[in-house]
Amino acid sequence: LTPPLASTDEPGTNASWYARLKAVTPRAFAPAPIFAHRARNSEIWDVEGKRYIDFYGGIGVLNVGHRHPMVMKRIREMEKRLLHTCAQVICYPEYVQLAEKLAVIAPGPTPKKLMFFNSGAEAVENAIKVARAATGRDGVIAFDAAFHGRTYMTSALTGKNLPYKKGFRIAMPGVFHVPFPSAYHGISEADSLKALEQRFRSDILPEDVAAIIIEPEQGEGGFNPAPLSFMKALRELCDRHGILLICDEVQSGIGRTGKWFAIEHSGIEPDLMTTAKSLGDGLPISGVIGKASIMDKPEVSALGGTYGGNPLSCAAALGVIEAVQAGGLLDRATAIGDRIRSRFTRLAEELPVIGDVRGLGAMVAVELVKDKQTKEPATALVKDVIARAREQGLLLLSCGPDSNAIRFLMPLTIKNRTLDEGFDIFERVLRESLAAQSGQ
Numbered sequence: 001l002t003p004p005l006a007s008t009d010e011p012g013t014n015a016s017w018y019a020r021l022k023a024v025t026p027r028a029f030a031p032a033p034i035f036a037h038r039a040r041n042s043e044i045w046d047v048e049g050k051r052y053i054d055f056y057g058g059i060g061v062l063n064v065g066h067r068h069p070m071v072m073k074r075i076r077e078m079e080k081r082l083l084h085t086c087a088q089v090i091c092y093p094e095y096v097q098l099a100e101k102l103a104v105i106a107p108g109p110t111p112k113k114l115m116f117f118n119s120g121a122e123a124v125e126n127a128i129k130v131a132r133a134a135t136g137r138d139g140v141i142a143f144d145a146a147f148h149g150r151t152y153m154t155s156a157l158t159g160k161n162l163p164y165k166k167g168f169r170i171a172m173p174g175v176f177h178v179p180f181p182s183a184y185h186g187i188s189e190a191d192s193l194k195a196l197e198q199r200f201r202s203d204i205l206p207e208d209v210a211a212i213i214i215e216p217e218q219g220e221g222g223f224n225p226a227p228l229s230f231m232k233a234l235r236e237l238c239d240r241h242g243i244l245l246i247c248d249e250v251q252s253g254i255g256r257t258g259k260w261f262a263i264e265h266s267g268i269e270p271d272l273m274t275t276a277k278s279l280g281d282g283l284p285i286s287g288v289i290g291k292a293s294i295m296d297k298p299e300v301s302a303l304g305g306t307y308g309g310n311p312l313s314c315a316a317a318l319g320v321i322e323a324v325q326a327g328g329l330l331d332r333a334t335a336i337g338d339r340i341r342s343r344f345t346r347l348a349e350e351l352p353v354i355g356d357v358r359g360l361g362a363m364v365a366v367e368l369v370k371d372k373q374t375k376e377p378a379t380a381l382v383k384d385v386i387a388r389a390r391e392q393g394l395l396l397l398s399c400g401p402d403s404n405a406i407r408f409l410m411p412l413t414i415k416n417r418t419l420d421e422g423f424d425i426f427e428r429v430l431r432e433s434l435a436a437q438s439g440q
């Protein structure tokens with residue numbers, strides 16, 4: 001592999017860039033103390049030329065890998081013709097082509113319409129607007145530990161106070177939370193449904209609820225997949241009360257779980273869906289996909305934004321869809337998931353610190369606990385493992401309400417030998433970290 005060139009025109013080390021970063025950015029912005037120079041597929045090189053295996057994929061953005069050739073080709077073609085028109089003033093064919101493709105890919109037989117935005121949060125915001133316009137109701141029910149973004153509405157929907165809400169005065173009228181079913185954490189489907197009924201009794205009448213929003217597999221919340229029977233029960237409950245079911249597929253979509261969208265595993269059709277992250281392979285694009293009759297409810301020109309679905313992002317997303325299809329990446333996601341599960345369930349037999357290995361397809365997390373019985377979160381251990389892994393050239397990310405799970409979001413285009421190399425580093429640093437702990 002060729003060593004990197006100078007990082008920019010300006011030379012610098014990780015430490016020197018970090019010192020400069022800290023001087024000009026607030027503490028709320030807290031990246032790792034290394035600086036990326038370039039990346040290809042499932043590898044990143046920092047400004048000092050050190051190579052890292054990427055198991056976090058820009059937080060679920062790189063299902064087709066860094067700078068996939070099909071995406072780059074599309075971007076280069078588009079860059080010669082258009083950077084911006086503002087799609088809501090003058091549109092372009094790629095916007096339409098992308099919308100047509102996603103309308104077909106989206107689950108369920110009902111005809112779909114969709115619109116593009118910039119970020120996951122913006123998609124969620126707009127899904128809520130559509131749901132309120134379509135129902136004439138205010139209420140929105142979300143789940144504990146959910147993550148829906150950092151704008152005001154999406155922070156309100158997010159079911160985790162720290163670090164997302166503290167000091168921001170987030171409370172939003174009409175937003176309520178119920179527990180997300182998680183067998184490992186002792187919350188059954190029946191518990192969640194009972195909590196929902198309780199909300200209807202004590203906080204908001206079901207006829208005042210516009211939408212229930214759920215991640216079919218929680219991302220930030222710990223890679224908990226909702227049981228398929230729970231999704232069916234939610235669908236029935238929504239139908240009974242005229243509530244719209246919104247699936248937030250920002251992290252779980254675009255092939256991650258072995259299907260285009262995670263909700264396909266349950267066989268139900270949501271009324272509205274959000275997509276973002278891996279849709280653009282790094283270029284900012286998100287979308288709200290919904291049943292056509294619902295999407296048509298807001299007034300003419302009521303939805304939009306200056307940059308939503310900009311030409312480069314639409315071009316990149318068309319390249320992503322081609323790359324998923326050409327690379328057989330849905331099947332590959334299933335195969336990667338199997339490989340992670342078999343490696344870590346085997347390791348769990350030896351290391352009791354591995355409490356759970358879970359997730360659909362390649363959206364898998366390993367939860368570390370101090371004790372298999374009490375399931376007390378091993379948060380400090382996870383932090384240490386992530387730091388040691390970075391030292392040894394593997395980039396990992398935690399998740400879960402106690403940040404004690406490590407989530408795997410490596411590109412689905414990763415080679416088996418790189419995958420195994422990453423697993424080996426993970427296993428080695430976990431053993432080192434445990435040894436260091438017991439030596440303390």
Ligand SMILES: Cc1ncc(COP(=O)(O)O)c(C=O)c1O
Binds near residue numbers: 119120215220
């Ligand atoms: C399920 C889900 N929804 C929404 C968001 C927010 O997306 P963005 O950071 O692009 O606003 C995220 C981001 O992690 C997410 O995982």
